[in-house]
Every structure is written in structure tokens, then in C-alpha cells.
Amino acid sequence: xxxxxxxxxxxxxxxxxxxxxxxxxxxxxxxxxxxxxxxxxxxxxxxxxxxxxxxxxxxxxxxxxxxxxxxxxxxxxxxxxxxxxxxxxxxxxxxxxxxxxxxxxxxxxxxxxxxxxxxxxxxxxxxxxxxxxxxxxxxxxxxxxxxxxxxxxxxxxxxxxxxxxxxxxxxxxxxxxxxxxxxxxxxxxxxxxxxxxxxxxxxxxxxxxxxxxxxxxxxxxxxxxxxxxxxxxxxxx
Amino acid sequence: xxxxxxxxxxxxxxxxxxxxxxxxxxxxxxxxxxxxxxxxxxxxxxxxxxxxxxxxxxxxxxxxxxxxxxxxxxxxxxxxxxxxxxxxxxxxxxxxxxxxxxxxxxxxxxxxxxxxxxxxxxxxxxxxxxxxxxxxxxxxxxxxxxxxxxxxxxxxxxxxxxxxxxxxxxxxxxxxxxxxxxxxxxxxxxxxxxxxxxxxxxxxxxxxxxxxxxxxxxxxxxxxxxxxxxxxxxxxx
Numbered sequence: 001x002x003x004x005x006x007x008x009x010x011x012x013x014x015x016x017x018x019x020x021x022x023x024x025x026x027x028x029x030x031x032x033x034x035x036x037x038x039x040x041x042x043x044x045x046x047x048x049x050x051x052x053x054x055x056x057x058x059x060x061x062x063x064x065x066x067x068x069x070x071x072x073x074x075x076x077x078x079x080x081x082x083x084x085x086x087x088x089x090x091x092x093x094x095x096x097x098x099x100x101x102x103x104x105x106x107x108x109x110x111x112x113x114x115x116x117x118x119x120x121x122x123x124x125x126x127x128x129x130x131x132x133x134x135x136x137x138x139x140x141x142x143x144x145x146x147x148x149x150x151x152x153x154x155x156x157x158x159x160x161x162x163x164x165x166x167x168x169x170x171x172x173x174x175x176x177x178x179x180x181x182x183x184x185x186x187x188x189x190x191x192x193x194x195x196x197x198x199x200x201x202x203x204x205x206x207x208x209x210x211x212x213x214x215x216x217x218x219x220x221x222x223x224x225x226x227x228x229x230x231x232x233x234x235x236x237x
Numbered sequence: 238x239x240x241x242x243x244x245x246x247x248x249x250x251x252x253x254x255x256x257x258x259x260x261x262x263x264x265x266x267x268x269x270x271x272x273x274x275x276x277x278x279x280x281x282x283x284x285x286x287x288x289x290x291x292x293x294x295x296x297x298x299x300x301x302x303x304x305x306x307x308x309x310x311x312x313x314x315x316x317x318x319x320x321x322x323x324x325x326x327x328x329x330x331x332x333x334x335x336x337x338x339x340x341x342x343x344x345x346x347x348x349x350x351x352x353x354x355x356x357x358x359x360x361x362x363x364x365x366x367x368x369x370x371x372x373x374x375x376x377x378x379x380x381x382x383x384x385x386x387x388x389x390x391x392x393x394x395x396x397x398x399x400x401x402x403x404x405x406x407x408x409x410x411x412x413x414x415x416x417x418x419x420x421x422x423x424x425x426x427x428x429x430x431x432x433x434x435x436x437x438x439x440x441x442x443x444x445x446x447x448x449x450x451x452x453x454x455x456x457x458x459x460x461x462x463x464x465x466x467x468x469x470x471x472x473x474x
Contacts, residue, residue: 009245191391212436
């Protein structure tokens with residue numbers, strides 16, 4: 001039997017307004033959960049889109065026009081993986097490969113762009129520590145962004161920062177009911193959590209956070225950096 | 238405000254034994270939900286790993302050895318995308334690009350291999366029709382498999398068959414709270430549902446199905462084929 005057998009509940013954190021640089025994001029989230037009649041519990045996973053984290057950390061810059069935006073994308077890129085027309089697939093300093101090096105002009109004031117946090121795992125750890133201190137509950141934090149994928153249409157939310165749970169569930173050596181060693185040995189569990197949370201957040205609704213409750217506690221404290229496939233193992237660079 | 242604002246609950250369907258070719262899979266699932274004290278409700282999304290669907294449809298063959306397995310992978314491939322050592326990334330007849338053309342030797346009797354259903358969208362439609370007939374509830378069905386991704390370590394569940402909800406949520410023309418047109422215009426919502434359901438299924442636990450409840454009803458009836466990015470749009474073929 002695997003470690004994840006219980007029901008899972010996911011609820012959006014409503015009532016979070018515009019976040020400004022230096023705001024107490026943990027306090028805002030805890031208050032919003034409380035105002036909706038809920039409370040954090042041990043084992044909860046707090047899922048937050050990077051947009052509010054990036055705003056809180058001041059990772060917003062003015063971009064006057066498309067040229068300024070393109071320059072910012074280049075500046076945030078450590079390597080251009082593909083380019084076609086206006087579309088740039090680039091690797092960020094974190095190792096993530098995504099469109100426009102994750103520089104985004106949605107969900108930010110017009111004429112501005114948002115970048116990823118400088119160290120999203122550290123941001124997740126800080127947010128987790130502050131929420132745990134405020135609530136007394138032991139939680140995990142996953143920071144997300146929305147990425148496209150080769151081969152498959154449509155975008156999905158993935159984890160770009162993690163604290164308090166493993167990024168990857170390692171099933172190596174586990175056997176199935178037939179006694180076969182599992183072919184699927186490493187599950188990107190925080191990416192599955194990010195995708196699940198997006199189902200209650202929604203791109204147009206302005207809900208930047210959700211709580212996922214009911215995951216069995218997974219030992220370990222991973223990093224989203226664990227999700228970056230080393231170049232030597234990657235066939236699509 | 239987006240269409241997906243409510244709490245979501247995901248629960249595993251327990252007590253499903255080994256599925257054999259020709260079994261009444263819909264009946265097995267409905268009985269298992271009932272025996273756990275639950276009942277299908279309008280709007281539920283029934284998520285099923287393809288393994289039980291493939292078994293029910295007889296998509297199992299004997300593979301005596303590694304050579305026979307490799308031959309089967311080649312036979313299921315319409316195009317080899319990359320090859321390195323024993324790893325083959327191939328495109329299936331459905332258009333999906335994944336390891337070993339989705340031919341799997343886990344969760345099947347030793348000496349055998351499972352292939353994807355011939356037409357997973359049709360399989361999803363048939364399962365949906367049978368469950369709806371048995372329960373009187375209007376549901377959606379998502380059939381899943383576990384795929385790796387370029388650039389990111391770890392595997393995630395994705396949709397390979399869909400009935401009763403759109404595969405992709407189209408937000409083109411939608412604006413955010415700042416009045417910006419959204420950069421994220423197409424959300425692969427059934428892939429997010431597949432990933433979410435895997436959180437209660439688990440690779441080693443032998444739970445092949447789950448119910449996701451609380452998604453706002455999304456108009457439309459998509460196909461997993463909608464998720465296949467046309468070759469002309471794909472930069473990584």
C-alpha cells in the first residue's frame with residue numbers, strides 16, 4: 001500500500017487583495033483562511049502562485065514596450081533553448097525551462113512584468129516558517145507557476161518552490177501487486193499538487209492560493225531544484 | 238471570476254480487484270463506490286488509470302523477454318522521437334509522445350505487457366455512458382497514464398482519454414484583475430485532473446480509480462486528442 005490513501009480536499013484561499021512589495025504575505029494568507037472560517041492544520045499543503053510571492057519580494061519591473069519586455073526575458077535567461085517568432089523557450093537561473101524565462105505580463109499592473117523569485121525554495125521555506133509560527137501547525141508550502149509542455153497542448157501549473165515535503169516521491173525498489181518492480185519509480189508529487197491546486201484557483205479568478213488537505217505526511221524536505229533534470233539525462237535540450 | 242471556485246474533494250475507489258478481459262468495468266466501479274458508502278453525483282469526474290481499461294479491453298500480450306518487449310514497443314510506435322540505450326521516446330498512434338510508446342510491464346502479470354487502449358476517448362465515452370446508465374448521474378470520465386517530461390525529473394499522470402468535459406479550458410479573450418489579456422489562454426484542465434487524482438491513487442497501492450468532486454460543470458465534451466500539439470506548432474520533435 002502506498003502512503004497516500006485518504007481523501008484529499010482542496011479549497012481556495014479567497015479574499016486576498018493586491019499584494020505589494022514588503023507585505024506580510026504569511027499574515028495575509030493566515031487571515032484570509034481564518035476569515036473563511038477555516039484554520040491551517042498539521043499536514044496541510046499551502047499552494048501559492050509565484051505571482052504574489054514575486055510581488056511581495058519586489059520582483060516587478062516596468063516594461064515600457066515589447067522591446068523592453070524582450071530585453072528582460074533575455075536578462076532572465078541563462079540559455080535560449082528554442083526561438084520561433086516572438087516565442088522564446090529559455091532556461092532560467094533556477095534551471096527551469098519555460099516560455100519567456102517565466103517573465104509574465106499578466107496579473108500585474110499594465111506596463112509592468114513579473115519575474116520568478118530569486119530563490120523560490122527559500123521563499124517557500126520562509127513562508128512556511130512564518131505560517132507555522134503564526135498558526136502552530138506544521139505545514140508544507142508549494143510555490144507554483146504555469147508552464148507549457150512539449151508535445152501536449154495547454155498549460156499546467158507546476159512547482160517552482162517547495163518546503164516541507166519531498167519534491168519527488170521515490171518508489172525505487174517498490175513492487176506492484178504482481179511482484180513486478182515498478183517502472184514508475186519517481187513521481188513528481190509536488191507538480192501533481194501544483195496541478196491539483198490550480199483546479200480551485202483558476203487563471204482569471206485572481207485566487208492566488210489554496211490549501212490541499214489530506215495528503216499523508218511524507219517524510220523529507222525537498223526542493224523544486226530537485227525537479228530540474230540534469231542536462232546529461234535530458235534528451236530535449 | 239473563473240468557473241472553478243468551489244472546494245474539490247478527491248477520493249480513491251477502493252476494493253477493485255484484478256480486472257480481466259471482458260469484465261464489466263463500469264459495474265465494478267459503481268459497486269466499489271457503493272460499497273465504500275459513497276454514490277456518484279452529477280458533475281463527478283471519474284478518473285481511471287488506463288491499466289484497468291486496457292486489461293478490460295484485452296490490450297495485454299505475453300512478452301517472453303526483453304527482445305519481445307522491444308519489438309512490441311516498436312510495433313506500438315508510429316515514430317521514434319529519441320533513443321538512448323534502452324530508453325525509447327516514441328509517438329503512439331494516438332499522437333502521444335512518451336517513453337516506450339506507453340507499453341508497460343508493471344501492474345500486469347509477469348511475462349506480460351500492457352498497451353494503451355486503441356481509442357481511449359471512445360473507451361472513456363463508453364465507460365461514462367455505462368456508469369451514467371447504472372447510476373442516473375451525469376459524470377465525466379478521464380483515463381490516465383503516467384508520463385515523463387522533458388526538462389523535469391519525475392513522472393506525472395496525464396489524460397489519455399476524456400469524455401464529458403473539455404480537455405482544454407479556453408480562456409482566450411479573458412482579462413485579469415488589471416485588465417490585461419491573459420497570457421495563459423489554454424489550460425490543460427484534464428491533465429490537471431489526472432495529476433490531482435494520482436495523489437489518492439498512488440503507484441504502488443494498486444488503486445486504479447478515483448472520483449474528483451466539486452469541479453464546476455464545464456460545458457463541452459473534449460477529447461484527449463485535443464491535447465496533442467500539432468507537429469507544426471511543436472518545437473521539440
